[in-house]
Amino acid sequence: MSTSETAPARDHSGLILTAIAVSQLMVVLDSSVVNIALPAIRADLGFSPTGLSWVLNAYMLTFGGFLLLGGRAGDILGRRRIFLAGIWLFTLSSLLAGLAPNAWVLVTARALQGIGGAIASPTALALIATNFTGPARAKAIGVYGAVSGAGGVVGMILGGVLTQWASWRWTMFVNVPIGLFVAALATRHIRASERASGRFDLAGALLSTVGVTALTYGLIRTPQHGWDDPQALTALAAGVVLLVAFVVVESRHTAALMPLRLFTHRNRVSANLLLLLLGGTTFGLFFFVTQFLQNILRLDPFEAGFAFVPWGVGIFAFSHLVKPLAERFGVKPVLIAGAASTAVATIWLSRITEHSSYWTAVFGPMTLFGIGVGLQFALITRIALSDVPPQIAGAASGVLNVAQRLGGSFGLAVLVAVFGSVVASADHNPVHIAHGYRVAFFVGIGYALVALLLAVFGLTTAAKPASRPAPGLAEASA
Template identity: 85%
Template sequence: MSTSDSATPRDHSGPVLTAIAVSQLMVVLDSSVVNIALPAIRADLGFSPTGLSWVLNAYTLTFGGLLLLGGRAGDILGRRRMFLAGIHIFTLSSLLAGLAPNASVLVTARALQGIGGAIASPTALALIATNFAGPARARAIGVYGSVSGAGGVVGMILGGVLTQWTSWRWTMFVNVPIGVFVAILATRFIKPSGRATGQFDVAGALLSTAGVTALTYGLIRTPGHGWGDPQALAALAVGVVLLVGFVLIEARHSDPLMPLRLFTHRNRVSANLLLLLLGGTIFGTFFFVTQFLQNILRMDAFAAGFAFVPWGVGIFAFSQLVKPLSDRFGVKPVLIAGALSTAIATIWLSRITDHSGYWTAVFGPMALFGIGIGLQFALITRIALSDVPPQIAGATSGVLNVSQRLGASFGLAVLVAVFGSVVAGSGHNPADITHGYRVAFFVGIGYTVAALLLAVFGLTTAPKPAPRPAPDLAESPA
């Protein structure tokens, strides 16, 4: 019989949720905190202009490639065990990254961070699915959603502060005390889970990891080399072939890494597609707004990071309103309102010029993005986890994370390619560059409008409340 994590005692729900939320903040924050520090890293460790991108790419490759495996490993080997393993790997590799004496060690450490994040992130979401139910689950997902959505903004601000006032190394070291704190809370308050019965899907693990890694590599290569780059095209083709093989194997396996019955649920499929589109919107907006602030408005890294405060405030405030609003108006209307907010924000950004100012052209869209993401993220997560059997909660979480990661990589690659084609051959003056940003945002409208249409027509009824996991489903602690 499959097993699940035992129910969380009422008086321990606070520390359990704190451990989960802080771990997710650490993983999400790490995706953006390093961006601000890249110039300082290059100067200190002697990276080449092209080699510097691997400070980001090494993390992205291992994180994206191992998400499915990390999520399913929690189901089979025990969620608390794998959650702690991920936190330990992430914390130790962060220490190694901060101490890195040269470029090779830093890139290796970043790859290890990605491995830790790929284990911890889907397992953290699965722990919510199996340790909370009813209103408690809705609140927990709201906290998880606000942390996931606002973590990127916090990372940009923190990256600017640490780099300007201390050293780029502290963008890595900051994860160490956070990781130790999470490990202590998890060890003390999260109950161990039993191991699920069944065989581990080795072939599926190999194909999914290789396929997603190849696909991710192709997508992160295209911004710098174009869609016609032979290596990028080869990686994308290999990734697609491997993932098709992965699906064929999963259809025949008795205990698959990614149960295909996950995709027979209309709302769950819609939720994953929504997160795919939202990931592209978020990363594309982050990239081009940051470029506009620094290249056109001439803000330094510190000021550019703080320019995103309305985004973070909007996410935090409105993610807390998701439950009362959805209780009153229903899940679908609130999700539509969030999608409409992000669509309006993208349309607004598509009207920027080289004479635009922060308060007239950026502040409003940032606030609307915060509101829209705050309303959507928690609800999308809640819909995706609705009616999920506890024994495949990790696999469901892994798929959800992969949707967001691939959406971010693909969405950004498309927008950067569009921008590059617009500014190619231009004089690279502020007017030409801003025109390229404007066209990229105009294309980005397609992401947000597609998400709005999906929210209106793709979703059916509101998700049903999940039953609380029964204590007797858990075997002896692993």
């Protein structure tokens, strides 16, 4: 690997960080901006009620399935090269999605968007690990965390604005100027890197991509068809078998797609598990709070999007406070505080009824949850990338992204299945629906409490990074 990739970028570090942060905003925003537009998409392109879900599922399938491959491709082929490939694919497929004349073209374009996002997202995080060092890296990861957390809320608001005052097609077109801006910045300011020596792990790439895709498909199918659905069970079983085979192959490969030495570090394993649990809690709460706002409080999509502002404000504000808080109190106490905040927020949400109002039942929990995510995300990312050699930083970033994505898919599938079992025989009475939301939130409490226990007992040190970083919580060596 060339020294140009590993050397800290000082002259243009602000522009490099802008390119990375905006690219992550584009990918995260796309996951939520389309949600508000779904009814308009269905009316315009003639989707069936079940077929409409593939506007979201096509993106989730390819994004989850190609994350490991995308992360490792940056290590082997050069990060700027792969980052730009992902950005261009995402941008062009967004243009295709906005121009889609029928349902089939839109679903295909969304799948291509997912592949582009899976290539760009882990590579963007790896670029932080290899272009920034010391306090600059902590700041860069804080910005990355704030954008990753708040992007979903921005997407909800932007989706409502564009759909109501323009067209659903602009929820796709909006990515085009953003992608062109990122590509221009990256081409000009991110240093090119040489191809790393070593063979590409084709067997690992195939097994991981098909395995994660099968697992993701099974998880997104269960809410609609139940956990006893033959296709869902077959996909889940196939995913597990393929991923076990993937681990076996990786243990024997000299240039593994996912080097197993990433999992020999207790704090790194704990960080990935924390993000998996946080993803499950976040995806589930995001989904059910949206339903509560529209089905019980009868807010329109535009109002429902703005109802998430406290969540985004909490994430953005506390992502910037993480560094001084960690320097004063230590990394572990701040993580515990964040996990406790999300647990309290989930417990609070489990008390909603059909008579609850936004200010008494949603505003407070959303603020607390945003604070909790803001405190956790950047620190989890720093821990997961700590002491990772630069040549496998992309693989470590891919694993972290997969943990979040699978955690979100699995967490949402379980909560939706629980909700469906509670309201299956009920009518559309708000009393029954609100009861189903409460039960789903109770399951979410379980995720949040396990994450809290993991923060308390999983991490091995409470070092203060500003003074004497202990192994595992120190900044990664560049």
